Amino acid sequence: MMPNKTIYVSDADAPLFERAQDLAGGSLSAAIVQALRRYVASEELAESGEIVIKVGANGAYRQQRFTGRQVGKFYVPMPDGARASTYHVYVTNKGNFAVYVKELPNWAKMARRNWSDPANWEQYRNGWWTPTSRLEVYPTLAELEAHIPAELFAAVKAIVADSPDGIEDLDI
Structure with a gap:
């Protein structure tokens, strides 16, 4: 069973999330995971x-x-x-x-x-x-x-x- 996470998005950021979902082939989850991977890699690089x-x-x-x-x-x-x-x-x-x-x-x-x-x-x-x-x-x-x-x-x-x-x- 996949864990569920609730994300609250401000009205101002809603268009960004919609665009990310479109670019990820309709899967907002895929867009978020890809962004998180890049974020984690970037932060780990900065720490090193x-x-x-x-x-x-x-x-x-x-x-x-x-x-x-x-x-x-x-x-x-x-x-x-x-x-x-x-x-x-x-x-x-x-x-x-x-x-x-x-x-x-x-x-x-x-x-x-x-x-x-x-x-x-x-x-x-x-x-x-x-x-x-x-x-x-x-x-x-x-x-x-x-x-x-x-x-x-x-x-x-x-x-x-x-x-x-x-x-x-x-x-x-």
């Missing part, structure tokens, strides 16, 4: 937010845009100490996991170098200061795991498991 990132290397970058919400961020120095990676993990509106990885100079490590010794200069030739960045997309949490640091994965997994929308509700 637009993310714009810059990807590329060696000075050739392009911007990419998607909608979603950030659920984690992690900073990892490279073993040589000269560079570091920053991982940003997002859940997209389609439920995928987007990982934005940016590799850049580890300025804190370089501040401690003895720059009067030319041996310390050699590894910093050829554009070492140029950041590189990429976007990786994984359809599941299981596929994401192998591509980000373990500490970040544990945090993202906990956030997604506890609250699919990424927001923790506090009863305070």
Whole structure:
């Protein structure tokens, strides 16, 4: 049995409802459902937010845009100490996991170098200061795991498991 809903329409809005019913092939219910689907999709999109990132290397970058919400961020120095990676993990509106990885100079490590010794200069030739960045997309949490640091994965997994929308509700 289909549930019934009563909708009160002002006299001023009656022509709009009649036109919607005509456009929907005579079914006002179909017109309302279609409008509600668009409304819900629009509001969910607005809640998520637009993310714009810059990807590329060696000075050739392009911007990419998607909608979603950030659920984690992690900073990892490279073993040589000269560079570091920053991982940003997002859940997209389609439920995928987007990982934005940016590799850049580890300025804190370089501040401690003895720059009067030319041996310390050699590894910093050829554009070492140029950041590189990429976007990786994984359809599941299981596929994401192998591509980000373990500490970040544990945090993202906990956030997604506890609250699919990424927001923790506090009863305070």
